[in-house]
Amino acid sequence: MRHLLFLLALAAYPQATFQTTSQLVVETVSVKDKDGNPITGLTAKDFAITEDGVPQTIKFFEFQELSDAPPAQPTNPRIELLPRLTKTQIAPETPGDFRYRDRRLLALYFDMTAMPQPDQLRALKAAKTFVQSQMTGADLIAIMAYTSGAVQVLQDFTGDRNRALSILETMIVGEDENAPQEADTGAAFGQNDSEFNIFFTDRQLAALQTAATMLGRLQEKKSLVYFASGLRLNGTNNQAQLAATINAAIRSGVSFWPVDARGLMAQAPLGDATRGSVGGIGMYTGAAANAVTANLQRSQDTLWTLAADTGGKALLDSNDLARGITQAQRAITSYYLLGYYTTNPNADGKFRKIKIALTNGQSATLDYRQGYYAGKDYSKFNNADKERQLEDALLQPDPVTDVTIAMEIGYFQLNRAEYFVPIAVKIPARELGNARVDFIGEVKDEFGITVSNVRDKVDIKRGTTNRPIEYDSGFTLLPGKYKIKFLARDAESGRMGTFATEFVIPNLNKEEKRIPLSSVVLSSQRIDLKDAIYTVGKDKSQFSPLVQDGMKLIPSVTRVFSKQKDMYVYLQAYQQGTDELQPLTAYITFYKEESKAFETTPITITEAQPNRLRTMPIKFQIPLEKLSPGEYTCQVTVLDATRKKAAFWRAPLFLIP
Numbered sequence: 001m002r003h004l005l006f007l008l009a010l011a012a013y014p015q016a017t018f019q020t021t022s023q024l025v026v027e028t029v030s031v032k033d034k035d036g037n038p039i040t041g042l043t044a045k046d047f048a049i050t051e052d053g054v055p056q057t058i059k060f061f062e063f064q065e066l067s068d069a070p071p072a073q074p075t076n077p078r079i080e081l082l083p084r085l086t087k088t089q090i091a092p093e094t095p096g097d098f099r100y101r102d103r104r105l106l107a108l109y110f111d112m113t114a115m116p117q118p119d120q121l122r123a124l125k126a127a128k129t130f131v132q133s134q135m136t137g138a139d140l141i142a143i144m145a146y147t148s149g150a151v152q153v154l155q156d157f158t159g160d161r162n163r164a165l166s167i168l169e170t171m172i173v174g175e176d177e178n179a180p181q182e183a184d185t186g187a188a189f190g191q192n193d194s195e196f197n198i199f200f201t202d203r204q205l206a207a208l209q210t211a212a213t214m215l216g217r218l219q220e221k222k223s224l225v226y227f228a229s230g231l232r233l234n235g236t237n238n239q240a241q242l243a244a245t246i247n248a249a250i251r252s253g254v255s256f257w258p259v260d261a262r263g264l265m266a267q268a269p270l271g272d273a274t275r276g277s278v279g280g281i282g283m284y285t286g287a288a289a290n291a292v293t294a295n296l297q298r299s300q301d302t303l304w305t306l307a308a309d310t311g312g313k314a315l316l317d318s319n320d321l322a323r324g325i326t327q328a329q330r331a332i333t334s335y336y337l338l339g340y341y342t343t344n345p346n347a348d349g350k351f352r353k354i355k356i357a358l359t360n361g362q363s364a365t366l367d368y369r370q371g372y373y374a375g376k377d378y379s380k381f382n383n384a385d386k387e388r389q390l391e392d393a394l395l396q397p398d399p400v401t402d403v404t405i406a407m408e409i410g411y412f413q414l415n416r417a418e419y420f421v422p423i424a425v426k427i428p429a430r431e432l433g434n435a436r437v438d439f440i441g442e443v444k445d446e447f448g449i450t451v452s453n454v455r456d457k458v459d460i461k462r463g464t465t466n467r468p469i470e471y472d473s474g475f476t477l478l479p480g481k482y483k484i485k486f487l488a489r490d491a492e493s494g495r496m497g498t499f500a501t502e503f504v505i506p507n508l509n510k511e512e513k514r515i516p517l518s519s520v521v522l523s524s525q526r527i528d529l530k531d532a533i534y535t536v537g538k539d540k541s542q543f544s545p546l547v548q549d550g551m552k553l554i555p556s557v558t559r560v561f562s563k564q565k566d567m568y569v570y571l572q573a574y575q576q577g578t579d580e581l582q583p584l585t586a587y588i589t590f591y592k593e594e595s596k597a598f599e600t601t602p603i604t605i606t607e608a609q610p611n612r613l614r615t616m617p618i619k620f621q622i623p624l625e626k627l628s629p630g631e632y633t634c635q636v637t638v639l640d641a642t643r644k645k646a647a648f649w650r651a652p653l654f655l656i657p
Contacts, residue, residue, distance in 0.1 A: 023342050025051070026060070028221045028253055029356055030335040030367040038334040039364055040065070046360045051342055051352050060339030064220065065102050066138045066332065090142065091156050092217040100220050104138045104332045105157055106325065107224045109211055110171070112147040114204060114228040119261035123227035124172045126259075126321030131164045134326055143167050144214075146207040153214070201233060202241045206401065208256075208306075209245040216252025221335060223312065223328040224249075226258040227321075230299025231306075240399035240500045242302070246309045251372050255312040255331070258303035259324035264317050265296070311367075348374055378494025386491075390440055393496055394487055403431050403488055403497030408557045410519035411477075411505050412545045412572055413613055418476050419505050422544055425471040425486060426557040427497070432469065432490050441486035443475055451477065457491075470554060474544055479507035508574060515584070515638050515647040518545075518572040522634070522653065524565045526551045545572060545617070559653040563629065567622045571649070573605070573638055575614035581606070582642040586618050591633040598627055629655050 027049070031039045044061035093100065108127050112120060131141065141164055143155040155167045208226065215222045233242065249256060300316050307314040313331075315324035344352065353371040358364060381389060393400055408424045425439070442453040452475040471488075481504050489496040508516035528551060546553040553570055561567050573584055587602040600622060609615040618638065636649040 023345075024060070024339055025056075025342050025354075025372065026219045026253070026337060026339045027354065027356065027368050028064075028335050029338055030333060031358075032333070032365050032367070034363065034365075039362070040334060042336065042358075042360075044338070046358055046362075047336070047338060048357050048359050049338060049340060050355045051340075051344065053353075054343055056340040056343060058338055058340050060337065062101070062337040063334070064337060065334045066104050067102070067136070090153060090214040090217060093219065100140065100157070100218060102138065103140045103157075103159075103220070104136075104329065105140055105142070105215075105218065105220055105222045106328055107142045107144055107157075107211070107215060107222060108325070109208070109224050109226050110143075110145045111204060111207070111226065111228040111231075112145055114231060115261050116229065119229045121172065122263060122321055123259070123261040124168050127227075127325065128165060128168050128172075129322040130325040131161050131168065134322065134329070135161060136329070139329065143171075144211055145171070146204070146211075151207050151210045151214070201231070201238045202404070204228075204231060205238060205241040205245045209241075209248045209401075212245070212249040212252045212254045212256075215254050216248075219253075219337065219339075221332050222252070222254045223332060224254050224256055225325050225328050226256055226303075226306070227261050228258065228303070229262050230260060230296070231258075231302040232295070232299040233302055240498055241401055242305070244399050244401045246306065247373060249310045250369060253369060254310065255328075256306040256310045257312040257324055257328040257331075258307050258314045259321050260300060260303060260314070260316045260318075261321060263319040263321065344374070346374065350374055381494070386494075389494070390438060390487065390489060393489075393498065394440060394442065394485060399498040399500060400487070400496040401498065402495040403490065404428055405486065405488055405497040405499040406557045407484075407486060407499045407501070408555050409484065409501075409503050410521060410555070412518045413508055413516075413574055413615070414476065415611075415613065416509055416576070417478060419479065420474055420544065421477050421505065422472060422474045422546060422555075423484070423486070424555040424557050425473075425488070425499070427469045427471070427488060429468055431495075431497075436491040437469075438489045438491055439471060439486070440489075441473075441484060443477070444483045444485075446481040446483075451482070470557075472555075477505055479505045509576070513645070515640055515645050516574040516576075517638060517647045517649065518574075520569065520571045520636055520649045520651070521546065521553060521555050522559055522561075522651070523553045523556050523568040523570070524561050525554045526568060527554060528552075546570070559651065561624060561653060561655050563624045563627065563655060563657055565624070567620075567624055569618075569620035569622065569636065571618050571636065571638075573616045573618060573647075575608065575616065576612060578614065581608055581614060581616075582640055584616060584618070585639045585641065586620075587637055588620055588622065589635045589637065590627065591635065592630060597632065624655060627655055629657050631655075 029047070031042065033039055040063070042063075044058045047058060047061075049056045049058060110120070110123060115123065127143075135141070137159075140157040140159050141155075142153065142157045143164065145152050145154055154171070155164060158164060208224075211224060215224065233239070300314070303314045303316065306312075313327055315321070315327065318324075338356070342352070351371055351373050354369065356366055356368050358366070378386075378389070404427065406426045410422050411419045412422070414420050423441075437458050439454070439456045439458065441455075442450050444450050454473045454475075456471075456473075458471065481502065483500070483502050485498065485500040487496060487498050544552075546555070553568060569588060575581060584605045585602050586605060588600045589596060590598040600620060603618075603620075605616050605618055607616070609617070631652060631654050634651055634653050638647045640646070
């Protein structure tokens with residue numbers, strides 16, 4: 001009766017809603033003795049955990065005991081091909097769901113875009129070998145593939161070997177090889193413009209990041225076995241995405257175990273029969289052979305980095321590809337799950353260091369995640385918080401890749417001391433909504449001192465253009481080594497993207513053996529200066545060599561050109577310190593697979609700007625309609641016949657219909 005009266009009285013008052021938020025941090029801890037054997041029988045009282053030096057209270061404790069007993073042989077020796085039911089996510093655990101307790105989680109990830117068909121067959125057969133003869137009763141495997149611009153979950157975690165074998169066999173046979181191929185719309189990872197698909201290293205790393213994030217929805221230890229034919233970074237252009245992928249794996253409790261599907265290679269010093277031999281003096285001096293070896297080494301260095309930074313191990317130069325899976329299998333032994341609600345409620349995105357120790361005085365080796373990055377809640381930010389978010393994102397080492405950013409950096413000599421450094425930033429149009437975009441960037445020298453910065457806000461109106469958003473600025477710098485970090489943020493949603501790289505401004509005053517040249521700008525459009533969108537610093541445009549006669553040359557950041565448009569090429573040569581100006585000869589050559597596909601008519605440059613540098617502009621306008629679509633190497637050649645000097649510049653480009 002009293003309970004009923006209490007409810008009636010409570011109903012007479014306005015209903016109150018209480019809300020609280022808390023963040024559960026889960027750590028997987030492997031405890032081993034001096035002989036490397038797991039230590040069992042520990043309780044939550046035997047562990048002490050701190051976050052940034054602050055003691056935390058363990059609220060969740062569980063022991064995962066993994067058995068290595070092999071399962072029975074498959075009941076159906078004949079493998080039946082089952083249709084691949086593609087999913088977009090790994091099924092998360094629901095409260096009270098203990099399907100993965102005492103199980104070892106192994107995800108087999110096949111990067112089909114990075115493996116030719118022979119390597120794909122080797123990788124898939126290695127996976128079949130593991131499932132048939134090396135998979136234990138404690139193992140659950142998931143099969144994931146990156147193809148057609150998206151990460152596909154072909155099989156969620158399962159212990160059904162027949163099911164796993166059928167999926168792998170389907171991948172080998174090629175179930176839908178005769179199906180019409182859909183165009184890559186770039187829907188995954190926000191890269192929805194075709195020109196961004198050309199530079200697919202970031203997409204490969206972003207796909208790997210997506211897979212790690214999927215697995216992060218499970219609290220147990222996870223190992224991702226990554227099959228690929230190497231993964232080579234394009235200089236420093238992919239460093240931001242590489243760091244983001246590694247950090248996502250650490251946050252998700254995922255260790256990468258890359259497997260080089262090429263196996264043990266004994267290639268010829270100058271390459272095999274799949275490509276033509278290189279020419280020039282390099283084949284006699286050993287430079288060509290060294291380049292082949294260096295390319296191979298670089299393609300494996302990234303695999304090694306992915307493994308080393310996430311607690312895994314790369315399998316390189318081995319024909320037993322199944323050993324890469326067994327290494328990941330044996331690395332996960334019995335472990336403890338510790339969960340606590342962090343006492344730090346700040347969603348500041350900063351790194352929080354975790355330390356776990358035993359309190360019982362027992363001598364043991366503990367293996368666990370050393371920390372994590374806190375999240376950010378943009379919807380609750382005020383103006384001060386949003387400003388601080390930009391500053392933190394610019395300062396923190398963890399890059400942000402929600403928005404895809406491509407950048408091109410050039411240099412043009414202004415005088416004997418200074419260089420004008422134009423930067424061109426390109427963002428896919430559909431990645432940003434109808435909102436204001438904040439741009440912020442800074443340039444630091446090799447000692448970490450900020451020498452220049454830029455800050456701007458631009459209104460983006462949906463539907464005004466389907467072209468990628470072009471934003472350009474410029475700095476005046478001295479010769480030297482620099483680091484640039486550039487960030488763009490959608491002011492409506494808070495989505496951000498970071499571009500970070502190192503670059504060098506050479507001292508052209510010391511160039512004696514070759515013709516001093518500026519950077520080379522490739523472009524497909526020239527527009528009126530007043531129509532140049534998102535150009536920062538109109539007063540700086542008077543120094544920019546890309547602005548001539550009221551027209552602005554728009555650099556092609558991604559170097560993708562259409563046959564329907566002409567290609568513009570612009571660079572500068574300098575003849576400072578000479579009494580008499582010497583004519584220069586310049587021409588451009590297009591190579592396709594080491595064969596000359598097209599060459600412009602040589603032009604002679606005899607005029608120079610009236611300055612002390614004797615600046616000689618070199619311009620080309622090249623029709624592309626006669627060239628077939630595909631990938632080319634563009635070479636710019638400048639010759640000084642009088643002084644017997646030359647200069648060369650090369651870069652890849654892609655031609656589309």
